[in-house]
Amino acid sequence: MGKKDLDNETISISKASEILGISEATVKNWVKLGKLSCISRRPYVFLRADIMRLHKTLDTSEYLKSRRNKTRNSENYIPKSYIDSNSPNYPIIKALIVELTGKHINIRDIIHAYARSFCKSKDIPAGVIDSLLGKAQRALPVTLLDKYPLSYIEGEDTLGMLYISLRRLQEKKSTGSYYTPFYVVDKIVDEAFPKDLPSDMKLMDPACGTGNFLLRLPKGLLPKNVYGSDIDPEAVAIARINLVLKYNIRTASNLDTIKSHILLQDFLKNNSGDHFDLMIGNPPWGFVYSKNEQKVLKELFVSYTGDKNPESFSLFIEKSLESLADNGVMSFLLPESILDVRLHTAIRSLMLGKAQVLSIHYLGEVFDKVQCPCVILTLKKTSKKAKDYKTAVSFSKSRKSEIITKKSFTADSGHLASSSFQLICDDTEYALLKKIESAPHFTLEGNADFALGIVTGSNKTLLSDTALAGYEPVITGKELTKYSLFPARKYLRFTPENFQQCAPERFYRAKEKLFYRFIADEPVIAIDEEGLVSLNSANIIIPHMSGYNARYIMAILNSSVMSFYYRHRFRNMKVLRSALEMLPIAKCSEADQKRLSELTMQPDPAEIDKIVASLYDITDEELALLLRFKVL
CATH class of the missing domain: 3.40.50.150 (Vaccinia Virus protein VP39)
Incomplete structure (x- = not known):
């Protein structure tokens, strides 16, 4: 296949994703935002030449680095805790990496030189190193070793620290x-x-x-x-050297043991x-x-x-x-x-x-x-x-x-x-969880609609700090507190065709819906009765459980009892739909529902907690106990 044929070759979205080192979702978003052209969207088809051109550009671009994409990040770095920062070798390796950055020096030659130095300090024959690493391609300048003298420290993987400091983040990510x-x-x-x-x-x-x-x-x-x-052949060679140094290997038979036990496989x-x-x-x-x-x-x-x-x-x-x-x-x-x-x-x-x-x-x-x-x-x-x-x-x-x-x-x-x-809970806490679960209850699974907030794909260009003509308030997680919403600080024009992700409009316009904060370690729920839209840091629940209104469900989810249950049942800083659907929401009398619903108008958390606790048969002593329990 000639160069012209290669330029005109078409590839799938999965292949484009693989070449660029990004997810298929990101590829689609870049197409939508005009950062990447495609021949077709159903299915997605790309010209290989376009993908390779972008691939080359990204190697020097700051765009992916700013998005925390380490797959393509090629900067050298020092792993701060790989060895003790109090080690005398730590600042020397940092300085050495600065010295070597941008210079074409074979990594194995560097490892070879310091390995020989360590072996010499322990009277281990230099031939041992040669048998593990082979001959150095080029000896390092003596002045470099004198300027950056590393010492052998028992139990410290100094050579490994040096090696991984020289490798690129891209290499480490690709091998897991x-x-x-x-x-x-x-x-x-x-x-x-x-x-x-x-x-x-x-x-x-x-x-x-x-x-x-x-x-x-x-x-x-x-x-x-x-x-x-x-x-990794280089890593295996260093591991063998490390064991030679650890066990003071000097004989051929013991060296053969190391070679046969530490394998490149x-x-x-x-x-x-x-x-x-x-x-x-x-x-x-x-x-x-x-x-x-x-x-x-x-x-x-x-x-x-x-x-x-x-x-x-x-x-x-x-x-x-x-x-x-x-x-x-x-x-x-x-x-x-x-x-x-x-x-x-x-x-x-x-x-x-x-x-x-x-x-x-x-x-x-x-x-x-x-x-x-x-x-x-x-x-x-x-x-x-x-x-x-x-x-x-x-x-x-x-x-x-x-x-x-x-x-x-x-x-x-x-x-x-x-x-x-x-x-994440001891036996006492676990007993309280089981007690909460044993109360007559229902769950939101099958009894509520869930919708994600909007993902604009470009907040900088699509959000405004002021209410421009045609724009409306948009709720984010920052405005969302238990029971109520602060005034919106951002505005947008509701144009779903311009967004990376958007739920059907009817979910946003629902006149009685619940927002929940996505980034949180417990449910943080507020009611919306104005048909507001939201970003995906504030997602949506629309309950439709017969006989139970949204305010009652909000009171249960915001209560200390449910906070305790959630924190001891799930361990995630993201509140997921799957978790919310599993929460046991107590069944109650019409009078209790009316009382709790009224309390959410001007929230009294202590009074709400007391009523909710009674629905789960939680005693005053147990309520005081669960309020003290913390999850790390």
Whole structure:
């Protein structure tokens, strides 16, 4: 195919999305906003030449960077917590990265030079490094090593820190790699290892990267029992060097052990049949598999359901459970979404069938420049169906390279289900939840219409700070409080054809509807009787439960009883329709409904709480108790 043929080749929206490194929804939005041209919209068809031209432009554009799109962001960066910021090596690596930015120096040559320096400091023969990395293409200038002298520090992945600081964010995102802060590694190791360490215990890190987990293993674990794998050849080479330094490897036989145990391979395709007593680590998140790889994985993994790209960490959990010996333990750092997002139902079901959930440790956000709450999930493989045991639960915050536990308790394993692994309340709180659920009630599922607020696609151009001719007030989450709305601060012309997303107009114009704040950790509900429109930070509920009006439902959803229920049942800073549809809304007498509805006119939260509590048979003592309970 010649260049002219290539220029005229047409491609689908999925291929355009793949080339540009953005979602199909973003591709459609860019077409609507005129940022991208297409041949057809039904279906979407593009000229390859147009897509490739935009692809080249984006590499130097600030547009995607401003949208927090790290897939294409190619800046070097320093992972702040990968090693201790108090380490003498930390400021040196920062300065070295600045020195090397923009210069064409082979990364392996840099690693080679510092690895040789570390080995020399420990009297390990230089030939050991050459056998692992090969000969350097070009020796670094001596002046560079003298100017930026790094020291070997036991347990610190200095070489790994240097390596990942040189790699581009684009590379790390595409492979699903997020490198784990050292203090989180220590927490996982501490939770996974028994206090009395058996000398013959075999351990595996299935996505070992540069070996930061392996470096911080207990000293009693012998090198012959340490295993790891990764698909990154540079990372595997560094992991091997790190173990050479950790265990002072000097002989050829011991070096061969390291080489044969730390392998350049895809763990998911490993059919060795080895079984391990411990599996620890941070498996890849969000790895993008090709269509052919997806077909193969579909046949191999029962946790891969649906037709979209599989979640890599789910596959690693399934393969790790298969690779564990009976009664073996697996402790992984995972996104908190694994606990209750519907997409991960299949892997939760698999875990319940094959293992006990020993502990769930909520960590919050621990990665530099990545906004994703994390958990340490620790499982024990068992050949018998796991039941009637306690799961340890803890909530922590990271502060200055330290994990500080704020709350901990044990919960009955019966609280776990394939629908959700969230264990965010202790037994006393759980009893209150069950009491609330036991009251006669209905839910909004099937008894209300839900609609999303408007997504303009371009707030800068479509919203106004003043009421221009033809514009109307638009409600956002900022104007939405419990029971009432502040005056709108933005205005727009209601032109659905110009919006990226818009519900049918009848939902906005409904004369009695409820707005709910999308970004919140509990229901925040206000009534609208004026037919106002809203942005998607303020979404819509239109109840149609026979015998119950919108004001009554608002009173229940805004009450402290329902706040307690929501906060201890769901753990999400986004209020989702699926959660709202599950909330148990108490049935009541006509008199109670009338009283609560009247109280919402000039809200008296304390009086509303008292009446709502009585509907759920909550005593005054229990109401005082639930008002004190906090979720971290």
